[in-house]
Amino acid sequence: MTDDIASQEDYWDGRYASTERVWSGNPNGVLVRETSELTPGTALDLGCGEGGDAIWLAGRGWRVTAVDISGVALRRAADHAADAGVGGLISWERHDLGESFPEGAYDLVSAHFLHTVGYMPRERILRSAAAAVAPGGILLVTGHGGFPAWEHDHHPEVHFPTPDEVVRDLELAEGEWEVLLSEEHERVQNDPEGRPTTRQDNVVKVRRLRGAG
Known part of the structure; x- marks a missing residue:
């Protein structure tokens, strides 16, 4: 697979359509754990997939802008949101985040497992995510620390940064941010055989x- 935009869109559309x-x-469990006590406001969900996080946030009263590169995923997510009765609280936007980014400022910006095969300027995207956080707001980034145990065909172009690398690459302005959490953790995940x-x-x-910014 090449690194151009069309191939990324085709890859993810094909994966969801399959x-x-x-x-x-x-x-995502981290989203539930880290945001349950927050006062609902506006949220940006980056890489929303089939909408699980966006629907959960909307169900708690958040007004959500949910973004993905895959039109197939976004249409499926919109259907799930309508079934859950929260479709009116979610705006669905298709973006290749390396090329375009949603407008506005948000009380919560969430990026969970923003990884892909092939090139993606993840560090730059996460800096854009930080720039989209309103004063007093939260940026929550969850990522894999490595490939799963059952994945033997590793992709050498995929890098899984440590929490410290994520914080460093955000290039947060001194005195304008507070780091609330930066840690590794283990999670149970079923392999393809269940x-x-x-x-x-x-x-x-x-x-x-x-008052920052």
Whole structure:
């Protein structure tokens, strides 16, 4: 697969079109843990997939802008949101985040497992995500710490940064941000045969200070 925009769109559209459901439909556990106590406001969900996180946030009263590169995923997510009765709280936008980024400022910007095969300027995208956080708002980034145990055909172009690397690459302005969380953790994930395995993930949570920017 080449690195141009069309191939990335085709890759993800093809992956979603190949099956009725790629993901569980449940929200990411880190999102639930780290945002349940926040006052609902505006949220930006980057790489929303089939909409599990966006639907969960909307169900708690957030007004969500949900973004993905795949039109197939976005149409499926919109259907799931309508079925859940929260479609009116979610705006769906198709973006290749390396080329375009949603407008506006948000109380929560969430990026969970923003990885892909092939080239993606992840560090630059996450800096754009930080720039989209409103004063007093939160940026929450969850990523894999490596390939799963069952994946033997590793892609050498894919780099899984540590939490410290994520914080460094955000290039946060001194005195304008507070790092609330930067840690690795283990998570149980089923392999393709349905057997539970342990996988290493990481999470970074930062808050833009009020009056910053």
